[in-house]
Amino acid sequence: MILERRLKPHINVDLTPLIDVVFQLVIFFMISSVFNTAPGITLDLPESSTSENVEITELRLTVLSSDEIYVNKESCTILTLEETLISVIEQSHMEEPVVVFDGDGEIPYQMMIQVLDILRRQGFEGVNLVTREKAEDA
Template sequence: MVHFQRRLQPRVHVDLVPMIDVVFQLVIFFMLSSTLITRTGLDLDLPGARSSRESMTSSVVLSVVSRDEIYLGDERFTLGELESLLAEQRESFEDRAISIEADASLPYGTMISVLDVLRLHGFRGANLVAEQIRERHGTD
């Protein structure tokens, strides 16, 4: 029995370029979508401002309803409990920016107390969230 030998050997080559392209697109998608802030389920009456504009906000969102009802993400705290948490986890919040959503009827003193606690525990920048008021031109 005669065995014939092939002159051309089959070469299997997997082209990875399309897979790498898809992986990079997924990485970019997740990087961009992870920076978007999801609003909390709280029904806050945010104050309005004509100069308000959309901006890149931090990933840490603090929602202030009252002195005894403050939400860091989805967790509810009082002002004292929030201060204790920030003191315990200071390293993870050090030099971070934070976005603050506060009800329009919130007393000024409460906002100052919240900002004071944040500054004492390592936060250096605060974005105050407001609803943009659209100006109407012309007569109605």
């Protein structure tokens, strides 16, 4: 004769605490994520197949034309770039900032050399050039 138990254990997994923890993690990562520090400008970046990601730095240089250059979020021209660099460095108390150079793909090569010369005169040895990833050809 086979006897069966009348009281069978019922196992229920409560997912509410798990959902709460996952939701809090999502909120934490949304709040602590890094936002784009470039001014609201659309650039057509040149392509590079050997580009690498760069950590966010303290000094970002965005060049659209000789009349439209941004040091972090401060606007200047090619003529006032050196003074703007000096004031931004003094205001932020940066000792050896790394420069990230965002240049529109249509700026003349001579202008890029002028900007790099100004940076070199201010003591910046290494400048990171920003590109976008090259699209794979079909």
